Amino acid sequence: MHLLLSPMQQTDKLISPSVNWGSLTPLLVLLGAGLVLLVGAALSARGWAKGLYATLTAAAAVAAGVLQFVLWNSTVHHGPKSLVGEALVVDGPSLFIGISICAALLLAALVTDDYLRREDIDSPEVYGLYLMAALGGLVMAASNDLIVLFLGLEVLSIALYVLAASHRKRIESQEAGLKYFILGGFSSAFFLYGVALVYGATGTTRLRGPESIKTALALTVETDKHRALLVVGVALLLVGLAFKVAAVPFHSWTPDVYQGAPTPVTGFMASAAKAAAFGALLRSVVLSMPELRDDWRPAIWVLAILTLVIGSTLAVVQTNVKRMLAYSSISHAGFILVGIEAAAHGGESGDRGIASVLFYVLTYAVLVSGTFAVSTLVGRSGDGAHGLDSYRGLGRQRPVLALALAVFLLAQAGVPLTSGFVAKFSVITAAADASSYAIAIIAMLAAVIGAFLYLRIIVSMFLEDGDAEGERVSIPFGTGAAIGISVAFTLVVGFFPGWLLELARDAATRLY
Amino acid sequence: MLAASGLVAQNIAFGIVALIMIVGALRVVTTKNVVHAALWLVLVLAGAAAQYLILSAEFVAITQVLVYIGAVTVLFLFGTMLTRAQLGRATDLNNKNWALGIPVALLLLGTLVYVLIDSFHAEKLVDDPKDVPNVTTQQISDSIFRPYLVPFWALSFVLLAALIGAIVLARKD
Numbered sequence: 001m002h003l004l005l006s007p008m009q010q011t012d013k014l015i016s017p018s019v020n021w022g023s024l025t026p027l028l029v030l031l032g033a034g035l036v037l038l039v040g041a042a043l044s045a046r047g048w049a050k051g052l053y054a055t056l057t058a059a060a061a062v063a064a065g066v067l068q069f070v071l072w073n074s075t076v077h078h079g080p081k082s083l084v085g086e087a088l089v090v091d092g093p094s095l096f097i098g099i100s101i102c103a104a105l106l107l108a109a110l111v112t113d114d115y116l117r118r119e120d121i122d123s124p125e126v127y128g129l130y131l132m133a134a135l136g137g138l139v140m141a142a143s144n145d146l147i148v149l150f151l152g153l154e155v156l157s158i159a160l161y162v163l164a165a166s167h168r169k170r171i172e173s174q175e176a177g178l179k180y181f182i183l184g185g186f187s188s189a190f191f192l193y194g195v196a197l198v199y200g201a202t203g204t205t206r207l208r209g210p211e212s213i214k215t216a217l218a219l220t221v222e223t224d225k226h227r228a229l230l231v232v233g234v235a236l237l238l239v240g241l242a243f244k245v246a247a248v249p250f251h252s253w254t255p256d257v258y259q260g261a262p263t264p265v266t267g268f269m270a271s272a273a274k275a276a277a278f279g280a281l282l283r284s285v286v287l288s289m290p291e292l293r294d295d296w297r298p299a300i301w302v303l304a305i306l307t308l309v310i311g312s313t314l315a316v317v318q319t320n321v322k323r324m325l326a327y328s329s330i331s332h333a334g335f336i337l338v339g340i341e342a343a344a345h346g347g348e349s350g351d352r353g354i355a356s357v358l359f360y361v362l363t364y365a366v367l368v369s370g371t372f373a374v375s376t377l378v379g380r381s382g383d384g385a386h387g388l389d390s391y392r393g394l395g396r397q398r399p400v401l402a403l404a405l406a407v408f409l410l411a412q413a414g415v416p417l418t419s420g421f422v423a424k425f426s427v428i429t430a431a432a433d434a435s436s437y438a439i440a441i442i443a444m445l446a447a448v449i450g451a452f453l454y455l456r457i458i459v460s461m462f463l464e465d466g467d468a469e470g471e472r473v474s475i476p477f478g479t480g481a482a483i484g485i486s487v488a489f490t491l492v493v494g495f496f497p498g499w500l501l502e503l504a505r506d507a508a509t510r511l512y
Numbered sequence: 513m514l515a516a517s518g519l520v521a522q523n524i525a526f527g528i529v530a531l532i533m534i535v536g537a538l539r540v541v542t543t544k545n546v547v548h549a550a551l552w553l554v555l556v557l558a559g560a561a562a563q564y565l566i567l568s569a570e571f572v573a574i575t576q577v578l579v580y581i582g583a584v585t586v587l588f589l590f591g592t593m594l595t596r597a598q599l600g601r602a603t604d605l606n607n608k609n610w611a612l613g614i615p616v617a618l619l620l621l622g623t624l625v626y627v628l629i630d631s632f633h634a635e636k637l638v639d640d641p642k643d644v645p646n647v648t649t650q651q652i653s654d655s656i657f658r659p660y661l662v663p664f665w666a667l668s669f670v671l672l673a674a675l676i677g678a679i680v681l682a683r684k685d
Contacts (some may be wrong), residue, residue: 016637031669038676125680132673139666152668155673162677201631229631232623 018485020083023071023090026064026098027138033060034131041124048124049168052485054113054478057127058106062252063135065102066094080510082144086209089144092507093287093358097141097279100362104271105134107369107482111264111376114476118381119167119262126166130268132158137276141283144212145204146195146237153191153244158185160269164261170383183243183253191240197233201226207288217291227340228406231295237284238299248306251396253317258326259386265377267372270329273363276338278361282354285341287511288482297344302438304341307334308446313454320388326454328412329368331450335427336360338443341431349434354508356426359501363419367411370486373479374405380471388460395462402461404487409454411490414447419493426501442452522566529566544601550588559583571649594623 004296015375021028037056041047072095076082108130116123136155143149161184164179164279217265243250246425258266272285285296286303311331336357343353378394378401379385411420424447431440527682536555541548564573656664 036675084662085659087659092593123680125676126681128676129680131675132669132676135669136673147660147665148664151663151670153667155666158673158677159671162673162680166680197627206643226631228627232627288665312613511533 002023006350007389008120009137018084020081023081023083024088026067026071026102029060029064029067030131030135030138033057034128034135037124037131038128039362046317047122050117050480051113051126051177053124054109057109057130058318060131060411061102061106061109063321064134064138065106068098068399071095075510076506082209086206086212087145087148088139088142089208090142092510093279093282094142094355095491096504096507097139097220097275097360097361100271100275100365101134101137101141103362104268104275105130107182107366107373107486108264108268108272110478110482111369111373113264115264115383117476119169119383121167123166126163126405129159129163129166129241131166131450133163133268134272136233137272137454139278140276141279143280143283144207146198146207146284149207149284150188150195152191152276154188157188158275160184160265160273163265163268164257166265167262167281167383170260170262173261173262174260178381179260180257181252187240187243187250190236190243194236194238194240196232196448197229197236201230201233209286213287213289214290216291220291234285234292234296238281238296238303241277241281241284242303245274245281245336247303247328247333247337248310248330251307251311251330254330255323255326258329259320259322263322263372263376263383266325266485267369267376267381270325270368270372274329274333274336275361276366278357281340282343282357284355286340293344297341298336300341300344301439302435304334305442307331308442311335311444312450312453315450316456318453319388321378321388321391321457324388324457325368325371325375327345328450328453331436332364332368333358334446335424336364337442338436338439339427339433341436341439342427342434345434345436349364351505351508352433353427355501355504356423356430358507359422359426359504360502362500363490366486366489367408369489370390370483371405371412371484373406373482374401374408377401377473378480380473388457390459391460392464393461398475401473401475401483403424404483405461406458407487407490410457411494413451413454417491417494419490419497420454422493422497422501447511472494525566529559529562533563543655547589550585550592553588554581554585557585569647572602637683 033056037053041053071090072092075090075092075095082091096162109127112130114127116126133156136152136157136159139152140149140156141152143152161177161181163177164180165174167173195205202213202216204211204213204216207212237252241354243253246254258269261269289296308331310331311327311334315324315327315331318327339353339355339357339360343350344359345353375386376383376388380390395406407418414421414424424443428440428443431437431443526554533556536552536559539552540556542550545617557576561576561581562572564576
């Protein structure tokens, strides 16, 4: 008995870090909804009424989004703050990325409901995984510690591996899940090794604040001794994150996984996972290691250019629309990397770079969710009709749907009066402000090459005759609502971008 | 490099265990039998546990044995048996692009070895064993529940996600 008690008596010295529960509410809402959903589904014998799972998920997404708006207001008035012993932060970029992820979750939940009914899959766990993935993404975007960041990354990734494989009747889906799992596990290992090396060089995994990597780098005496270690560590961190955002040369999984995964999941992957990974890239490297920027900025530069060029050119030669969109999402990652490169310059042009990245991430998340929502419907039952010829004649068969897809594609191409144009314009001007003229010019050229791909789909929809035998595309309510929201957002931001640009600029300057 | 007089025995032990680990690791990737590969992996992981013991980190060593040898490898073996995978020798385990991996692997190895030597070649272990910093299990637990409280929570989310994932993949329709 004495043996058992003695360690317990020592624990009264333990002081836990204070937890700011109020600021954690967005995370808690997502976690709580996930648990309620799983436990409730397991306890009820015949399952819930169809649609209730999706409603709960969508409600959690909206609630988490609204709570982040509330936190945004308090950040504006009281400044950013750190939570739970500085492991997490609530500041402009974390809230902005968090809201993007919640928007992606809302759209994904709406689309997935109809998808699961059409494919006759009864699986409440899918929504649990969506909620877990969004939770991981929020943790990544708000982390102030490399270990927390890694764990957020793992929560997001594990949920996405399974989501990719969740259509169990399609062998392609299984293959996509396995491929994503093996390559993703590999990239996580690279990231973790990078964390270990950075820790070896600086003696901490905290990113900013007292006793952090940022302060260690500012006191160059100690870190100069470990400079090579630090640089290689940062390089490995970049490899891990570049894999997640699908930047060339770490993109080879993207087309196969995007094509094989259930289409609503592909939309979620392209929007939420990318938003979270860019948030993590901003937080871990760009904001925390400005002293090392001469070492890692060239790496971002090369990644951005390779991603832009290869993403845009390979997209042109595809014949499967989901593969096309996969390559187009690679080239969008290239555009966001252009913004990151501008952010890497620091100072005022750096802030503009961060703002452009945040703006791009949010608008792209909505845009790509909408695009894949349309693609889910065109895929028809079986989720297999994704060839370019499946889109033939859609303009006559379903004019409104075709028009919505045309809006999304034109926005992705960067046509004026859409959100995509404003996003592309803001990253390119940020690059030009930071005097990165070469990268700005290459981005413009890539946009022109990429436009060909989008026009090809539009031409196929409106100008070519469709085959009359094909199953008629039906538009259920949830997916229709998701597409409607996305179109409205894309056009409103396209016509009146001022307020959102203002918000992104505010977010970029309100840093912890 | 590490020739502090009181620690010679530890250096020799390190060398022997490291050699066993390298041989084991090479056999993991070269053996043609999946089950053998898993068993060679046990040797590598046990070697890592032994290294932790040499560094007098007994808690980490025990955790290593419990988690990696006790759980992960056993899971590998169960997984191999339950999925009706081929248990004997297999000839098609190698990817046809395996040769491409060699230069990349060597480059990575070279870089990592270089940076580790570059950073730590001047570090010496202390002469007197009494001066060795004593990291107790209690200190580890204190740091888990103090500065690393959030990672500890987040870890439970990872497990939760994996658990839900297992349900999705394993349930019968």
